[in-house]
Amino acid sequence: MTFVPLTRLPWRRAITHQHSLPRHWVDPFSLTQRIDAWRRWLAGQPAGHWLLYRRHPGEFCAALAALWESGRVAVLPADDRPETLARLAAELDGTLPETPDEQSANHPTTPAYPESLNPSATAVVLYTSGSTGDPIRLAKRFDQLDAELAAHAELWPLADGCIISQVSHQHIYGLLTGVLHPLGTGAPFCGDECRYPEVLAARLQEAGDAGLAPVVVSSPAQLSRLPEHLSWHDLPRPRRVFSSGAPLAAEHAQRTESLLHAPVIEIYGSTETGGIAQRRQTQGSTWQALPGVELSIMDGSLTLRSPFLEDPQSGWQQPDRVAPATAGFELLGRVDRLVKIAGKRVSLDHIELSLTALPEVSEARCIDLGRTDGRLGAVVTLHDERMPHRHDTRHELIQRLRTHLSHHLERVAIPRYWRFVDALPSNAQGKLDRSLVDRLFADLDDNKAPRWLGERRPDPATCLLTLEVPERLVFLEGHFEEYPLVPGVVMVQWAIELANDSFGETGEFQGIERLKFQRVLRPGSRFTLQLTRRDDGIAFAIDSHEGRHCAGQVRLLTRHGGGHG
Template structure:
């Protein structure tokens, strides 16, 4: 196979792909090159002034792709936000950028257009602005040139060549990993990309059942949730990639068994792009990509790569130990040493010891501002170990602290614990600073319950887990000696979550069929389920003990400008 080069990418081979029967497919439905050219041309009608940037937010892979390429070939710089929250988009629009996509301008369906204007792509021109995940601080805005994107795409194509089939992405195309490893790779190699989003295990099954999958671009959080058995007639993908966080040995073995192929982990960051890869079931050490030079700067990783913004050596924040001239082992972040009471404490050492305790699957330790400099721990438990009452929770915390006592001083032990059933990551597979702040928000705000994560299901259904803190303000006066959460607070939480999740479609309406069969008590672990349609929002609140509340909001249409 001929190696892919920067020039091949910059020639925009997708514009010449008229011989390909499919540009995108879902198995049952296809889009060909004529559809592709028509829709790129339609998106090129976007009302963008000369020099104006475009903010692109669209979860639909086809619309996202056509809009992205339409902008690029018009010479428009594209901003890809981490999320589509109104505050995020409003802040970006202050600089004069125009919002396009699902929450902004979209081409009218009856637009009649000719062929796209395939403008040239210049290596040093900025193609996109992306944002770091914010897992170690405030998200940072990064500019990526076409040269950097070209070499990011080439790294995957040249190291892991594909023969045929669709490239399916479970990760957001707004992130450098999903964009390059899935979408741009498919476009430059002449392979179809997935026409529909692939967020859930059911979507993976659909693609494996309906068509040949060349590559599944995924993350640890999604691979860990693969069902115990896929259908017997599902065809294994040729390749599976995981990035965003370390994939545990157990998860790698599980995913390999379920999918029937090797799981290749990619190590890198938004700043550096892809750095190295490994197959965890074969070797725990990382192998750099061929175009990447690595060395040690003390304990820190130092690298040089065409995917970096500068041509020289860059020192990374990860600590490493080299096995030989090229392969290395990751030892953790250098910036995860904190001080508590004048003592230096390694958060990663705490995490490793916590993860060795019975029924603990994963742990992450932090020092949130709201914790008064004490350490807090986010702990993922096996289902049978999840506490559902205040007494169970206190007993579990004591057992975990006892398990740490021999290795750490008392002041180093986590003071606050958040027990989760699913690791609370974003679309890029990252545990972000914003999520961490929300997990511990109740320490500062007595009006909110203890939020423990949200899992989504198909058809606009989501499940939010809470614990009821004993210090919750809503418990005051309800009732002395037997505190319960008032029904008005439960309804408020449901509507607040819904308005955050569906800001553009949820309007005010009439509340109906409200029921509160059993009270919610302090210390309980409850699940709020929201089901959203065009005409109504239904909610239920349940715990291990049964149902506590239900109701629905009849939605009224909002007039749009």
Template sequence: MAEWRCLAEVAVQPEPGRAFTAAGRDSRDHAHFHRDVLRWRTAFAASPTQAWALHFEDAACFAAALYGAWHAGKTVVLPGDALAGTQARLQGRVDGFAGDWPQATLTAPADDVSATPLQPLDAEAARLVVFTSGSTGEPVAIEKRLRQLDTEVHALEAVLGPGLEGATVHGTVSHQHIYGLLFRVLWPLSAGRAIVPRAFFPEDLLAAMDGQDAVLVASPAHLKRLPAQLDWASLHGRLRAVFSSGGVLPAEAAHEVSRLLGVSPTEILGSSETGGIAWRRWREEQPGWRALPGVEWRVQEGVLEVHSPHLSDAAWWRSQDRAEPDGCGGFRLLGRADRIVKVEERRVSLDALERQVRAHPAVGDVRVLLLGGSRSTLAAVVAMASGLPVPEDAAARRALSQALSRHLAASQDAVTRPRRWRFVSALPANAQGKVTEAALTALFRPERPTATWTLRTPTQARVELPLDASLAVFDGHFPQAAILPGVAQLDWAVQLAREAFPIPSRFLRMEALKFQRVARPGDTIHLELEWQAERCTLLFRYASVHGPHASGRVVFDHGE
């Protein structure tokens, strides 16, 4: 068993026999990690600036850069992705960017350029900024001291570490968020367990774990979608633990994971703000939550409150989770206290409504949300039950939404039932497997404006299209001055032409495409369509009071 090291001393002395990355073509031991930390410390120390944004796809490269920055006295900011928009938003918060950025401003030197020994880190001074998932808006920055992180990995090892000696840590979640950071980087570094690159597909995950004693760090979204046809039985006896966090793992999914992988999944309750709070293992139908070492909890006015060394101060932290003691020293969660909304002055529990929708045999999972506007409306996004297809045409979608509304009629009146429905194969999830309100809301934002036809003949058609700023098609084009993308104009022309004319499905080519003037939110554009059946060609032209915007010809295959 590798000797335990606190996080402040993880990189101080090289240990050639200590695990770092998994065995294989690119395997490296702790001595390589130590040298990489020295290289990054040299790079960071050469800069007078303080705050640095780090993003690396590779967990080993990330760990070396993280410790190099800390040993150079820098504050590390940890965004969830390295998109250009994220880099732009961080410009005012950080002084530079290291890693896989569109425009990185720092790289490590190729050789060890400093022989100055590394000293243990100051656990109060070394800091890290992580971000919440932004489930209801913009992500919120949360500062963590190394002391908090070190206390948490000690707690994880004390409760969950026994039996994991010598296991390699695999994962489907990113280390750029607090759960992945702790379970895939910091805890393995302290415990001397090897880490491997993140797996994106179940087939790659299974292949990577083949023949190894392994630990799997995943999320409910990944665990609910394990393909049953893969040879998961080959892991039985070697897979030591399966961890899940970031959302609730449904009982059905937990038991299926146990059956497929041969080990009962362990859930971790926590957040970016609190760190880990409690854990539970699915060896029974509905296990209660048990607090991690050092964490105290209480239920005040029906809501869970936490006192923890993982928090930034000693005050009790009030969650938005309704809870009750389970009579065995732990607690059970009863849903979110903040998921009570008002619809036409009626209080509606979104959790209760989701449970009722989920009871329908066509429903695999569901999220209900309140859409704003001049009149608030309940809406539901339904993931179809296993084996059922997503309804494709309007009539099928309408029939299913009516069936679900009838299903709710016994317990909900017309005001408290969802009025808008979307049907999907799986709920939209971010990189951490979390279903965010922003992603759900986007499903109800139209890509195309409501069309008003002013002329429809067998060969000619005209339609008015008011461009509202809320259209999803304006997202990212561009935040400073939104414009209608040319690809959207082409797509709309073909979509609307198919509604007006018998156009073959197979596209051949574009001809004479011109974009003459941008269209912006607030404009009303007029689309003229002409269908030349003998040539199987569609002519289109966009114009407004500002003049012509775009025109072109689309040729289809008339041999169909």
């Protein structure tokens, strides 16, 4: 399969594949009907920048190609939270509907598509993860994307291959590696539910049955949690496994190669720079530059020139400390993690290192929350036996951590806001991005919500949330003053609201069945909320280390007048 630049519309090439794959796979050359449907709908709509968010990679590609062929720019939000989409929609020229309604199409026939696209035109607008500050809006031209895709095709050709992506195509890494690379080479690809290990295993088998060599696009968050109970050794071996978005621990790289019997290739870069370098950690920790990327190291800082940059001729100062190594470099950490607190420069790295020196602390992230009081937040993972489950044990732990930090920091630099988690929450790119930080500390400005500490999705119909009862919860006021507790109606309301967040709009409330309250829930209590989608609504259960607190089933009516299908 030869790589064809995006500017030459590779999805319009008429090629018939001999392989047979299930319908949840995307064949790039089967997209033309969907692209044309979008083109008919877009005819007569305003030009300019259009909001595009689609989980399914096939529908995403069809809408993206239609925007490009009609001379529009696709704006890819970093997440699908309602407040994010509403804010962007108000700033842009249009928002694509869920599907291109043919009855309301603005043109009875499909407008002719161009022979090529302008290389200097803006193709997409993306947002940085915000893991080191507020998300930044960045535009990418077609020539930037095509230059990087050509480098991918040179290093990692997809002949007789296919892509299985576990990461979001709304970000630069997943967009390039999981969608645009196979789109430009005609290789089948899939995503959506592949983040679940059981689905990944099924897709590997499907690729092997079709005679294709699968390539897995993943992240540290996904690879660190690969379950050993699945029979990976009985499945077709991937040609390679990609990881990006955050550093992959050497032990996880080795474990992944042992389980999947495939080389694990890490890609280092950012939304601003595109890819910079790559490595295979089981063969060495040194990073090697991607084709066309020129690197120089001065005083421990990395400067690069790259065809993937907005200005390829200007040097870009990368905010990472590095050390030169044979044929490449070693990464040493960020140089931009200094903040000013009360006029004093404070290193977030120093605070994190001080915390992880304690035996009970596994990982720590210190965060500038940008609050008016100027104080920092800390997200800390602990060994299971040290996790606080009540207000008094949480208070004692915070005091112990603050006392420890007082030997290393001035008082004003010690974090004021603490969140204790089972594992650092991460997005599809493996990062603790700004949207996750906002969720962790949202209760500081919302006195009606539980404190969110993370979630797991064992399967598409189940969500397990780790939560905590904030001591300043408004519902505690006047409710048994000497013995404050969370009212039962509030627990049910939390279940419904968080189900909407987890599964999307779930439907109109119709009633509650099998509702049981077994234990009270006190301020400061740590608990889990299990949500399960049902045909007629959701089932929920609230548990803590004390046992079951409540459970029930909420009946919901969808907009179509029936239950969930």
